[in-house]
Amino acid sequence: MTILTILRYPDKRLNKIAQPVKQFDARLRQLVTDMAETMYQAPGVGLAASQVDEHIQLVVIDTSDAQNQLQVFINPEIIWSSEEKTFYDEGCLSVPGIYDGVERPAEVSVRALDLDGQPFELKADGLLAVCVQHEMDHLKGIVFVEYLSPLKRNRIKTRMIKEERELERTQPAAKRRRV
Numbered sequence: 001m002t003i004l005t006i007l008r009y010p011d012k013r014l015n016k017i018a019q020p021v022k023q024f025d026a027r028l029r030q031l032v033t034d035m036a037e038t039m040y041q042a043p044g045v046g047l048a049a050s051q052v053d054e055h056i057q058l059v060v061i062d063t064s065d066a067q068n069q070l071q072v073f074i075n076p077e078i079i080w081s082s083e084e085k086t087f088y089d090e091g092c093l094s095v096p097g098i099y100d101g102v103e104r105p106a107e108v109s110v111r112a113l114d115l116d117g118q119p120f121e122l123k124a125d126g127l128l129a130v131c132v133q134h135e136m137d138h139l140k141g142i143v144f145v146e147y148l149s150p151l152k153r154n155r156i157k158t159r160m161i162k163e164e165r166e167l168e169r170t171q172p173a174a175k176r177r178r179v
C-alpha cells in the first residue's frame with residue numbers, strides 16, 4: 001500500500017495548472033490506485049492529482065457511505081451547470097481541520113475519460129456535484145479557501161504556516177512520508 005504525501009496549503013505547487021492526460025498506461029493505473037488509497041486513508045471523499053504533486057488532469061472521488069464506489073475522472077470538463085446554487089461547508093485534505101461555506105451550482109454535468117481512455121458523461125447533484133467542482137478547481141490551481149474573504153483566508157494561511165512549522169519541528173517531512 002502506498003500513501004502519497006498530500007501538499008498542504010499554502011504550498012505554491014497547489015497553484016500549478018494540471019495538464020491533460022495523454023497516455024493511458026500502467027503508470028496512470030498505479031497513480032490512481034495510490035491516490036485512492038491515500039484518499040481512503042486520510043479519510044476524504046475526493047483527491048486531485050495536483051494535491052499529490054502530479055500536475056495532470058486526474059481526480060478520484062468516492063462519496064458513498066461504505067467508501068466502495070470509486071469514481072475516476074480523467075481530463076474532466078463541466079459541460080452544464082444548473083442556475084440553482086448550493087451552499088456547502090467544504091473541507092480539503094490540503095487544508096486539514098478547516099471547513100467553510102462555498103456557493104456553487106447545485107447540479108453539474110461532467111464529461112471525462114475513464115482509465116481506458118473511453119469518454120463518459122455524468123450528471124451530479126448533492127455532495128458529488130460539490131466534490132467534482134472542488135476537485136476540478138484543484139486541477140486549475142484553485143484551493144477552496146480562495147472563495148473565502150481575504151480576512152478568513154489570511155487567518156487560515158497563518159494557521160497553516162504555524163502548523164507546518166510545528167510539524168516540521170516535531171516530525172520532519174522526510175519522516176512524515178509513508179511511501
Ligand code: K1U
Nearest residue numbers: 043044045046047090091092093094131134
Ligand atoms: O481535499 C480534497 O479535495 C478532498 C475533500 C473533498 C471535499 C469534501 C467536502 C466538500 C468538498 C470537497 C475532502 O474529502 S475533505 C474531508 C471530508 O470531507 C470527509 C472526510 C471523511 C468523511 C467524509 C468527508
Ligand code: ZN
Nearest residue numbers: 091092093094
Ligand atoms: Zn481539496
